[in-house]
Amino acid sequence: xxxxxxxxxxxxxxxxxxxxxxxxxxxxxxxxxxxxxxxxxxxxxxxxxxxxxxxxxxxxxxxxxxxxxxxxxxxxxxxxxxxxxxxxxxxxxxxxxxxxxxxxxxxxxxxxxxxxxxxxxxxxxxxxxxxxxxxxxxxxxxxxxxxxxxxxxxxxxxxxxxxxxxxxxxxxxxxxxxxxxxxxxxxxxxxxxxxxxxxxxxxxxxxxxxxxxxxxxxxxxxxxxxxxx
Amino acid sequence: xxxxxxxxxxxxxxxxxxxxxxxxxxxxxxxxxxxxxxxxxxxxxxxxxxxxxxxxxxxxxxxxxxxxxxxxxxxxxxxxxxxxxxxxxxxxxxxxxxxxxxxxxxxxxxxxxxxxxxxxxxxxxxxxxxxxxxxxxxxxxxxxxxxxxxxxxxxxxxxxxxxxxxxxxxxxxxxxxxxxxxxxxxxxxxxxxxxxxxxxxxxxxxxxxxxxxxxxxxxxxxxxxxxxxxxxxxxxxxxxxxxxxxxxxxxxxxxxxxxxxxxxxxxxxxxxxxxxxxxxxxxxxxxxxxxxxxxxxxxxxxxxxxxxxxxxxxxxxxxxxxxxxxxxxxxxxxxxxxxxxxxxxxxxxxx
Numbered sequence: 001x002x003x004x005x006x007x008x009x010x011x012x013x014x015x016x017x018x019x020x021x022x023x024x025x026x027x028x029x030x031x032x033x034x035x036x037x038x039x040x041x042x043x044x045x046x047x048x049x050x051x052x053x054x055x056x057x058x059x060x061x062x063x064x065x066x067x068x069x070x071x072x073x074x075x076x077x078x079x080x081x082x083x084x085x086x087x088x089x090x091x092x093x094x095x096x097x098x099x100x101x102x103x104x105x106x107x108x109x110x111x112x113x114x115x116x117x118x119x120x121x122x123x124x125x126x127x128x129x130x131x132x133x134x135x136x137x138x139x140x141x142x143x144x145x146x147x148x149x150x151x152x153x154x155x156x157x158x159x160x161x162x163x164x165x166x167x168x169x170x171x172x173x174x175x176x177x178x179x180x181x182x183x184x185x186x187x188x189x190x191x192x193x194x195x196x197x198x199x200x201x202x203x204x205x206x207x208x209x210x211x212x213x214x215x216x217x218x219x220x221x222x223x224x225x226x227x228x229x
Numbered sequence: 230x231x232x233x234x235x236x237x238x239x240x241x242x243x244x245x246x247x248x249x250x251x252x253x254x255x256x257x258x259x260x261x262x263x264x265x266x267x268x269x270x271x272x273x274x275x276x277x278x279x280x281x282x283x284x285x286x287x288x289x290x291x292x293x294x295x296x297x298x299x300x301x302x303x304x305x306x307x308x309x310x311x312x313x314x315x316x317x318x319x320x321x322x323x324x325x326x327x328x329x330x331x332x333x334x335x336x337x338x339x340x341x342x343x344x345x346x347x348x349x350x351x352x353x354x355x356x357x358x359x360x361x362x363x364x365x366x367x368x369x370x371x372x373x374x375x376x377x378x379x380x381x382x383x384x385x386x387x388x389x390x391x392x393x394x395x396x397x398x399x400x401x402x403x404x405x406x407x408x409x410x411x412x413x414x415x416x417x418x419x420x421x422x423x424x425x426x427x428x429x430x431x432x433x434x435x436x437x438x439x440x441x442x443x444x445x446x447x448x449x450x451x452x453x454x455x456x457x458x459x460x461x462x463x464x465x466x467x468x469x470x471x472x473x474x475x476x477x478x479x480x481x482x483x484x485x486x487x488x489x490x491x492x493x494x495x496x497x498x499x500x501x502x503x504x505x506x507x508x509x510x511x512x513x514x515x516x517x518x519x520x521x522x523x524x525x526x527x528x529x530x531x532x533x534x535x536x537x538x539x540x541x542x543x544x545x546x547x548x549x550x551x552x553x554x555x556x557x558x559x560x561x562x563x564x565x566x567x568x569x570x571x572x573x574x575x576x577x578x579x580x
Contacts, residue, residue, distance in 0.1 A: 122315055124302075124315075126317070127275075127301075127303045128276070128309040129378050131328075135332070144319060
């Protein structure tokens with residue numbers, strides 16, 4: 001029923017690769033950011049909170065454009081990377097960075113909700129038993145926020161699969177190189193006679209998203225059976 | 230143990246200032262709700278930062294605002310048993326028990342897990358999921374967990390208050406056994422004079438964020454008898470009973486006490502309200518009360534409008550409570566021989 005071109009297959013593989021990479025890279029940072037926002041007595045937490053959440057409300061196109069200015073040839077980071085002969089813009093890494101920035105607030109929010117649900121008195125108990133903060137973090141907070149980490153990672157993965165606005169600006173729409181599923185669909189809708197191909201990819205997109213939700217649901221269930229909070 | 234505390238802490242609607250030094254090994258902190266007891270415990274454990282002051286435990290300074298010393302909670306080696314057990318829900322009972330033990334350097338470990346598990350009767354719980362434990366079992370695990378970290382001081386912040394009335398006193402023998410077998414210095418926070426008397430040797434009374442008195446638990450109980458509906462509570466630590474006339478005969482300090490058979494013959498702690506003791510000037514020929522104990526008046530004390538009569542019965546001591554007028558009518562003076570009548574059903578088993 002569905003027929004896919006080699007480009008389509010490449011778009012699917014690239015989408016998965018970008019989403020997985022972005023999620024894996026952002027997990028430790030998202031966890032650290034959530035920890036700081038929930039448990040630290042840092043001054044300027046409100047500012048950090050704002051910065052983390054900003055990409056959630058700013059249009060992705062704006063995020064993409066700002067990233068382009070920052071990482072492009074003339075940009076501050078771009079020029080720096082240029083010295084090491086590294087180019088990010090218009091490579092698949094640019095798509096990863098776009099997904100990273102746009103999906104990060106979702107990840108942090110989810111982990112944060114989980115951490116806020118942990119009874120502070122459990123942390124007091126672990127400290128009185130001789131555990132320094134990093135010990136408490138790994139033996140109490142991490143296992144008790146496991147569900148929210150998984151939920152956050154799923155959300156971020158799904159968001160990365162659907163990322164379009166920032167990606168098209170910073171990574172471009174180069175088939176086989178930076179063209180993910182949403183970009184491929186966009187291409188087909190602009191091509192006469194591409195409707196059926198677009199629809200096929202839409203089905204793929206829906207199927208992947210649905211599968212991610214199912215896998216997440218079962219993981220969360222299994223996790224909560226093992227470690228009832 | 231030597232504990233010197235001088236701490237000040239100001240909250241928006243409450244400020245406290247605690248000053249005391251104690252040398253007792255089992256100290257009670259007594260006070261009503263809102264007296265600042267929990268704040269004191271949290272400051273001692275390092276969970277709440279005092280505004281100023283000093284904490285010194287056995288010659289080691291744990292906190293000194295002038296010298297800017299504040300040993301972090303995890304290095305104070307002060308164990309805490311909270312009102313609720315606060316067991317780690319993702320660990321088995323055994324992992325909970327050993328959490329502090331594993332974080333205590335081998336040279337500082339003073340208590341063997343096997344010995345403690347035996348004293349607290351936890352053998353059957355070790356592999357259980359802590360979420361399936363009952364309130365009393367949870368609190369026993371929490372106690373074991375704190376003790377196994379070999380603390381230099383064990384703080385107990387109303388450890389029994391979350392338990393049912395019956396369960397509460399079942400835990401006390403475990404606590405006493407732990408204190409005795411493992412020689413842990415204890416600071417017990419409670420608003421129950423019974424708990425304080427059963428478990429401590431000195432009590433610091435706090436009121437509105439200040440230390441109001443530092444006395445022995447017996448004095449505290451006598452002071453409070455006027456304020457309680459049940460009056461003064463006499464405590465009896467009794468050994469195995471023998472059946473007699475459908476009742477239970479216990480030996481008590483050279484006297485024989487008859488108690489209702491429903492209380493069970495096992496050794497344990499029993500209580501009797503000072504109001505349930507009737508005094509007779511002469512031996513009544515017959516009385517429905519099954520206990521008629523000859524005793525000598527040791528002293529009379531007045532407590533907020535009620536009269537307490539201290540009675541010496543062989544080696545035992547009882548406190549009875551009578552109206553002021555009865556003192557005159559019975560001509561109760563120190564040294565007088567008198568009879569105390571107690572119904573067998575007036576006793577209650579604590580544990």
